[in-house]
Amino acid sequence: MKAVIIGATGYGGLELIRLLQSHPQIDALSCVSTSQSGEAIAKIYPHLTHMKSRLEALEIDQLVQGDELIFFATPHGVSSQLAPSFIEKGCVVIDLSGDFRLPGDEYRQWYQREPAPPQWQKKSIYGLTEWVDDTILDASLIANPGCFATASLLAILPLLKHQLIEPRLVIDGKTGVSGAGRTADATFIFSELNENIRPYRVVGHQHIPEMERYAKLFSGQPEVLITFTPHLVPMTRGMIVTIYAHVRPEYQAFDFNEVYQTYYEKSPFIRLFPNGFPQSKHVQGSNFCDIGWSFDQRTNQLIIIAAIDNLVKGAAGQAIQNANLRFGYPQESGLLFSPLSP
Numbered sequence: 189m190k191a192v193i194i195g196a197t198g199y200g201g202l203e204l205i206r207l208l209q210s211h212p213q214i215d216a217l218s219c220v221s222t223s224q225s226g227e228a229i230a231k232i233y234p235h236l237t238h239m240k241s242r243l244e245a246l247e248i249d250q251l252v253q254g255d256e257l258i259f260f261a262t263p264h265g266v267s268s269q270l271a272p273s274f275i276e277k278g279c280v281v282i283d284l285s286g287d288f289r290l291p292g293d294e295y296r297q298w299y300q301r302e303p304a305p306p307q308w309q310k311k312s313i314y315g316l317t318e319w320v321d322d323t324i325l326d327a328s329l330i331a332n333p334g335c336f337a338t339a340s341l342l343a344i345l346p347l348l349k350h351q352l353i354e355p356r357l358v359i360d361g362k363t364g365v366s367g368a369g370r371t372a373d374a375t376f377i378f379s380e381l382n383e384n385i386r387p388y389r390v391v392g393h394q395h396i397p398e399m400e401r402y403a404k405l406f407s408g409q410p411e412v413l414i415t416f417t418p419h420l421v422p423m424t425r426g427m428i429v430t431i432y433a434h435v436r437p438e439y440q441a442f443d444f445n446e447v448y449q450t451y452y453e454k455s456p457f458i459r460l461f462p463n464g465f466p467q468s469k470h471v472q473g474s475n476f477c478d479i480g481w482s483f484d485q486r487t488n489q490l491i492i493i494a495a496i497d498n499l500v501k502g503a504a505g506q507a508i509q510n511a512n513l514r515f516g517y518p519q520e521s522g523l524l525f526s527p528l529s530p
């Protein structure tokens with residue numbers, strides 16, 4: 189199958205290139221750039237000198253016949269405009285941006301942008317890979333989840349679904365700087381980032397409505413309230429979420445491992461650490477999501493910690509896992525390799 193990456197020069201696109209190169213079911217790859225089409229990929233990214241291809245222009249008739257797999261790794265506001273034309277041609281679109289994750293009114297409020305047309309928004313399915321059902325087999329538009337939302341939802345959904353915890357959660361997130369993309373912005377220069385931990389978008393992060401919406405949808409709980417605070421930390425990739433959840437009184441002696449095992453026994457990318465503590469380095473470069481937890485009897489809180497690589501399980505890796513699920517390939521296809529260490 190041929191894959192097309194729109195936004196190939198950005199960090200998400202670059203990670204898609206890395207992973208798709210060795211994907212057994214992908215035999216052709218077009219890398220699209222609006223600003224540098226015609227340029228050799230190796231010229232922009234010397235670590236890809238072995239690739240002989242050039243960046244292609246965003247010209248739909250030249251890029252696709254109608255049975256291609258399209259990845260949008262573009263800023264918010266781009267796929268809502270462009271994805272419909274690819275889908276109308278018969279392609280399957282996987283969107284790494286937030287354009288199709290929320291209903292229009294919520295998108296407008298949290299992204300301060302005009303949403304996708306409602307008929308297209310309704311067509312999309314939310315691709316949290318471990319929780320999607322068979323509807324993905326017919327999907328023409330898959331909204332790849334945000335990175336913080338991925339780590340948080342994977343960690344809390346089994347507990348919410350079994351009503352083991354109160355549906356009011358506090359989540360503290362820490363992310364590496366590649367989460368912000370390949371942005372030329374003074375906020376992200378070395379001297380501002382180094383030896384610094386910076387909280388950002390406190391109370392207003394766009395993953396809050398995403399987490400609440402899909403926590404409710406997948407768990408069946410009528411209301412879930414999430415307080416989420418992200419922090420930028422001086423590392424390139426990786427993220428950790430630390431979640432504080434009140435355990436319902438009747439479940440204080442519960443074996444939480446049992447419920448996690450039940451949900452994730454057939455999930456090759458979820459690694460569980462009962463009474464253990466995942467670290468961002470232990471998933472670096474991989475599609476794994478490590479989840480650990482510990483019960484604090486004194487405060488009756490379960491502390492759950494989840495670690496992912498924001499560019500892999502939080503973006504390109506999960507997008508490819510979604511493609512695997514959509515086309516009935518093994519979900520590990522092209523994705524099962526060890527994290528980088530040291």
Ligand SMILES: NC(=O)C1=CN([C@@H]2O[C@H](COP(=O)(O)OP(=O)(O)OC[C@H]3O[C@@H](n4cnc5c(N)ncnc54)[C@H](OP(=O)(O)O)[C@@H]3O)[C@@H](O)[C@H]2O)C=CC1
Binds near residue numbers: 196261367
């Ligand atoms: N970085 C991360 O960890 C994660 C990112 N995401 C989401 O993935 C998307 C991509 O993120 P990321 O790769 O980090 O961002 P980058 O800023 O690194 O890259 C975005 C790319 O999009 C292309 N682009 C910009 N404007 C347009 C346009 N109008 N039409 C077509 N292409 C355009 C640019 O390439 P060119 O100018 O060459 O066309 C650019 O390289 C974003 O929506 C982001 O929110 C989601 C999860 C995690």
Ligand SMILES: CC(=O)N[C@@H](CCC(=O)OP(=O)(O)O)C(=O)O
Binds near residue numbers: 284336394420502
């Ligand atoms: C450091 C940094 O800015 N990180 C980004 C992560 C982006 C992400 O996960 O994606 P979406 O924007 O597609 O939801 C952020 O917090 O917004």
